[in-house]
Amino acid sequence: MNKKEINEIKRRFKKDNCNFDKMVGCYVDANKEMVLTFKETFLNLEDEEFHKYLEIANKSLSGTVGNNLLELPFDPSEEIEGSGHDLLMRLRESRLQDEKLLIEYYNRIIESYDFVGNFLILLYHDTYDIPVKTTDDLMLDESEEVYDYIICAICPVQLSKPGLGYREDENRIGARIRDWVVGPVDTAFTFPCFTERSTDLHACLAYTKNTKEPHVEFWENCIGCGTKKTSTQKKNAFNNMLDQALGEETEETIEKKLDIQQNLSDFITVETERLGEDEPIILEPQDVANILTDSGLSDMKVEKIQANFENYFETALPLADELLDEKALKNNELRLEKNVLKERVVDLTQQLKEATGVTAEGKTPDIVVKVSEDKAASVTTAIVDGKKCVCVPIEPDETFMLNGEEI
Numbered sequence: 001m002n003k004k005e006i007n008e009i010k011r012r013f014k015k016d017n018c019n020f021d022k023m024v025g026c027y028v029d030a031n032k033e034m035v036l037t038f039k040e041t042f043l044n045l046e047d048e049e050f051h052k053y054l055e056i057a058n059k060s061l062s063g064t065v066g067n068n069l070l071e072l073p074f075d076p077s078e079e080i081e082g083s084g085h086d087l088l089m090r091l092r093e094s095r096l097q098d099e100k101l102l103i104e105y106y107n108r109i110i111e112s113y114d115f116v117g118n119f120l121i122l123l124y125h126d127t128y129d130i131p132v133k134t135t136d137d138l139m140l141d142e143s144e145e146v147y148d149y150i151i152c153a154i155c156p157v158q159l160s161k162p163g164l165g166y167r168e169d170e171n172r173i174g175a176r177i178r179d180w181v182v183g184p185v186d187t188a189f190t191f192p193c194f195t196e197r198s199t200d201l202h203a204c205l206a207y208t209k210n211t212k213e214p215h216v217e218f219w220e221n222c223i224g225c226g227t228k229k230t231s232t233q234k235k236n237a238f239n240n241m242l243d244q245a246l247g248e249e250t251e252e253t254i255e256k257k258l259d260i261q262q263n264l265s266d267f268i269t270v271e272t273e274r275l276g277e278d279e280p281i282i283l284e285p286q287d288v289a290n291i292l293t294d295s296g297l298s299d300m301k302v303e304k305i306q307a308n309f310e311n312y313f314e315t316a317l318p319l320a321d322e323l324l325d326e327k328a329l330k331n332n333e334l335r336l337e338k339n340v341l342k343e344r345v346v347d348l349t350q351q352l353k354e355a356t357g358v359t360a361e362g363k364t365p366d367i368v369v370k371v372s373e374d375k376a377a378s379v380t381t382a383i384v385d386g387k388k389c390v391c392v393p394i395e396p397d398e399t400f401m402l403n404g405e406e407i
Contacts, residue, residue: 001065001069001071001193001194001195001205002065003065005194005195005197006061006065006069006194006205008194008197009061009128009147009149009190009194010058010061010062012126012128013054013057013058013061014054015050015051018042018043018054019126019127019128020042020043020057020124020125020126021041021042021043021095021125021126021127022039022040022041022042022095022096022097022124022125023039023040023042023053023096023122023123023124023125024037024038024039024040024096024102024122024123025037025038025040025120025121025122025123026102026106026109026120026121027118027119027120027121027157028106028110028118028119028120028121029118030116030117030118032110032111034106034110037102037103037106039096040053042124052182053122056153056155056182056185057122057124057151057153059153059184059185059188059207060151060152060153060185060188060190060207061151061190061205061207062207063207064231066230066231066319067211067230067231067232068207068208068209068211068230069205069206069207070205070208070214070228070230071193071195071203071204071205071206071228072203072204072205072206072219072223072225072226072227072228073202073203073225073226074202074203074204074224074225074226075225075226076202078224079202083224084108084221084222084223084224084225085224085225087101087104087105087108087224088150088191088192088204088223089201091105091123091150092125092148092149092150092191092192095125096123096125096150102123105123106121108222109121109152109154109218109222111221111222112217112218112221112222113154113187113215113217113218113222114215114217114218115154115156115186115215117156117157117158118156118157118158118180119154119155119156119157119186120154120155120156120157120182121152121153121154122152122153122154122155123150123151123152124150124151124153125149125150126148126149126150126151127146127147127148127149128146128147128148128149129143129146130143130144130145130146130147130197130198131143132144133197145198145199147194147198147199148199149190149191149192149194149199150190150191151188151189151190152188152189152190152191153185153187153188153207154185154186154187154188154218155182155183155184155185155186156182156183156186157180157183158180158181158183159178159179159181160176160178160179160180160181161178162175162176162178163175163176164176165177184209185207185209186208186209186210186215187206187207187208187209187214187215187218188206188207189204189205189207189219190204190205190207191204191205191223192204193205203225204223204225206219206223206225211230211231211232211233212230212232212233212236214230214233228316229316231322234313234318234322234323235322235323235324235325237312238309238318238323239257239325241305241308241309241312242257242260242305244304244308245297245301245304245305245308246297246301256295256296256297259295259296260291260292260295260297261324261325263291263294263295264291264320264323264324265324267287267290267291267320268281268320268321268324271320280319281319281320281321282317282318282319282320283317283318283319283320283323284317285306285309285310287320288305288306288309289302289303289306292305292306
């Protein structure tokens with residue numbers, strides 16, 4: 001699913017457009033015991049609850065595609081009875097009405113989800129009559145297909161912070177009563193995918209709040225799909241490769257990494273011009289080697305990083321912009337600006353010294369003036385710009401010496 005397709009579904013998550021027919025949930029304590037289960041007809045919820053639950057559904061489809069949102073495929077050979085895919089198909093077909101099936105799935109989530117503390121499981125069901133789109137992206141009322149899907153969201157539940165508050169029943173300020181509060185979505189998925197504006201039963205769209213350490217165990221053991229690395233994981237892995245090869249962090253290694261990021265950015269610019277704006281730029285191992293060489297790394301370091309790159313991205317090469325560090329690029333811009341300013345300061349300092357008659361060694365040049373004896377008496381002193389100066393009258397054909405040179 002791309003951003004455009006995701007946004008088309010999210011536009012339904014508004015008060016006037018929402019069409020969730022059912023929402024069910026399960027509250028789990030820190031001992032992984034089900035405290036309660038519940039069912040709700042979504043459109044009958046009170047306004048405050050309606051908007052809060054709608055906010056959770058919306059968050060489950062939010063974030064950056066390729067980082068917070070990952071399209072995870074199912075292995076067709078694993079789409080068998082009793083598999084994660086089979087359970088999802090049955091949940092979807094039951095429209096979340098089968099209580100026994102729901103309990104089975106809650107238990108599957110509880111067993112698979114690695115989390116310390118209380119959490120809330122929510123499942124939503126919706127059907128979307130996909131409107132026909134014209135070639136110029138105009139929506140028509142006609143529908144050729146119905147997208148029937150479920151959303152599963154898991155939210156941590158934590159005690160509110162202790163504090164003081166107004167106790168109305170006692171008319172005094174006292175300790176605030178702490179209660180259990182549902183937090184932001186930690187992990188979620190939408191099944192099936194809405195790919196090319198059509199139902200794709202062989203993939204789901206997973207959401208993760210933590211892009212550094214997503215719940216891979218949940219994807220594999222509960223959903224039963226394949227896994228992918230987030231853009232954050234890919235970027236961090238590449239930076240670790242550079243750190244291992246470059247060694248201890250010094251001013252020189254920091255500048256090397258900035259050079260690498262700048263050369264990577266230049267590579268993306270060139271490839272974008274060659275391939276076009278909409279074409280993804282896949283970073284090949286040889287591209288990495290070329291970028292590192294252009295950045296001044298030794299052949300040994302280039303080979304080491306290239307080997308680690310090939311090993312880590314063995315199953316799927318990254319997109320070039322996934323390894324681009326925007327913060328490093330900004331730091332590099334500041335570094336270049338600083339270097340330009342340094343050069344400018346040196347240049348201006350030299351110009352100032354020349355203008356004030358100061359040599360590179362910081363000495364005032366000796367001025368030797370040849371004056372005939374009969375004119376010696378005419379040499380005078382005067383105050384010029386607040387400084388006492390010697391004034392020597394000379395004829396047009398007379399010369400004087402500056403630093404040993406006659407001018």
